[in-house]
Structure formats: structure tokens, C-alpha cells
Amino acid sequence: MDGRFFERVYGLVRQIPSGQVATYGQLALYLDYPHGARTVGWAMRGCPADVPWHRVINARGRISAHGRPPDEVVLQQALLEAEGIVFGPDGQIDLRTYRWAGPAWSME
């Protein structure tokens, strides 16, 4: 795959520090794609082993379990919990607290 954007997405995801998470739409914005959230999510479909894909969640602070084996979803949650992220009763994360601020050039 010669996915150019994919690699950019992967590179950005790799920059996500431990204990923090980012949404697809957020990553898309950082990549200069305000509406390319789907493309980001699609890029994750190839989830390379060197990419902390578990730190990427949807805008609702929940793990994306769209037609995927529950094992992967459970694993993702376990990895996030291992990084200090606490899930709510509905398996939801408090984005206000764990939301990645983005790269250095991106400020709030």
C-alpha cells in the first residue's frame, strides 16, 4: 500500500503520548483534513504493529467496535487502562481529561 495519508496518520498516532487518547476527527484536523475522519479511521483498518492504534477512539470517547472481534476491543481497553486511563460505566472515556492536545504546533 502506498498510502501517503496513512503514513501521515500513523506518524501522528505514534506521537500520542501514553495515558492520552485522540479521536479520528481530531487526528484528521491535525492532518489538515477537517472532514477526513473517515479516511483516518480507514487508515487504521490496516493498523500497523508499530502504531498505538489503541489510543485512537471515536469522538464519543468510546472504542470503535465496528464489525470487529470483541477481543480487539477488549484488548484496546486493557491497553488504555494499563496507561492509566479510566473507563466509565459504559466503557466510555472522559475526553475532557484524556484528550490529546495534539502536536506541539497545535494549541488549544
Add this chain to the structure above:
DNA sequence: CGAATGACCAAGC
């Protein structure tokens, strides 16, 4: 080039 897909997002019911 046209149609289909995909781990999304926001709005509507």
C-alpha cells in the same frame, strides 16, 4: 472514471 467501502461525525427521530 464510476461505484463501493470504511474502526467517522453530526443531526434527526
Add this chain to the structure above:
DNA sequence: GGCTTGGCCATTC
């Protein structure tokens, strides 16, 4: 509060 619809973008067939 959960399901459905439309839209957006890039990649693949």
C-alpha cells in the same frame, strides 16, 4: 439514549 440518514474524504476494484 440508541438507531438511522446524509455527508465527507481517500483508497481500491
